Amino acid sequence: MIRIDSVRKQFGSIVALDGLTLDVRPGEMFGLLGPNGAGKSTTMALLTGLHTPDAGSISVLGGDPRDPALRARLGLAPQSLALYENLSGRENVTFFARMFGLRGARLDQRVDAALDFVQLVDRQHDRVGGYSGGMQRRLNLAAALVHEPELILLDEPTAGVDPQSRNALFENVLALKAAGRTIVYTTHYMEEVERLCDRVAIIDRGRVLAVDSVAGLL
Ligand SMILES: Nc1ncnc2c1ncn2[C@@H]1O[C@H](COP(=O)(O)OP(=O)(O)OP(=O)(O)O)[C@@H](O)[C@H]1O
Ligand SMILES: [Mg+2]
Structure with missing residues (x-):
């Protein structure tokens, strides 16, 4: 590998x-x-x-x-967060999904799944600049995974990331x-x-x- x-x-x-x-x-x-x-x-x-x-x-x-x-x-979740603060969480993940070639229904479905995976569905339409540090870290993971890399x-x-979110991230x-x-x-x-x-x-x-x-x- x-x-x-x-x-x-x-x-x-x-x-x-x-x-x-x-x-x-x-x-x-x-x-x-x-x-x-x-x-x-x-x-x-x-x-x-x-x-x-x-x-x-x-x-x-x-x-x-x-x-x-x-x-x-492959998907990289970089140590220095690679996110656009003025876009919403959903817009960020969608941007990365498009960059990796996803389009149409499959794009929407993968963005839904990635946001759900990191438990950010309820905050998906909020601006990322207003996310806490741990939420940004989780969104960074969603952006790395949205295209289902091997x-x-x-x-x-x-x-x-706080201990509780850390456990969720381990899961x-x-x-x-x-x-x-x-x-x-x-x-x-x-x-x-x-x-x-x-x-x-x-x-x-x-x-x-x-x-x-x-x-x-x-
Ligand atoms: N773009 C760069 N320009 C100059 N030096 C760099 C660059 N990238 C890394 N280095 C240097 O290379 C060494 C290794 O850095 P690296 O970021 O790979 O370490 P790391 O193990 O990720 O550390 P950390 O746990 O702090 O993230 C360091 O001395 C760093 O200053
Ligand atoms: Mg490092």
Whole structure:
């Protein structure tokens, strides 16, 4: 599903990824656990073709992540929210659905399902600028999922989310896994990967320190 081999990525003098090697298998929930600056978001950016590696290779869904044809088969919920504050929640999700080629009845049906999934149906017509932080985070997830991607990349999806919404989000993520999606999940918290992930890579300074099942790591 994902193969990252000896990838190096540098921004000026900062080495963000320093020979990162990882494999993610189909249907797996894979955790990327690491502190600030470890290289988690940079890895996500490379997996979605937003950045190009300086060295090494990346294959996603059997192809090059820079191939636009692959883009519709994956969904990214970025750490920095990608939402339009002046549009309603529904308009935001509809925008992303259109970008991924959905039209007509199928578009409406998928937008309904995505909003329902993150429990924002009752607020769907409100301006996103007026949403709480946790609601924006949930809408960010809906926007990433609306086109039913095979591969889902969640970059710190629980950042700024209260404990109750966090539990709801865990249920959402587990439901996606049960539906057979492959998920990469980044976090600072061991307890989150323990609860959710099949396998985990602990990364720091752009390198994998350990990769194993949760039980194996513990
Ligand atoms: N566009 C960029 N320009 C310059 N430096 C960058 C850029 N993107 C990332 N970096 C640097 O690369 C390193 C890795 O950053 P990255 O955002 O991947 O870490 P992270 O693991 O996601 O951290 P966090 O947990 O804080 O989100 C950091 O030192 C960061 O400053
Ligand atoms: Mg990050």
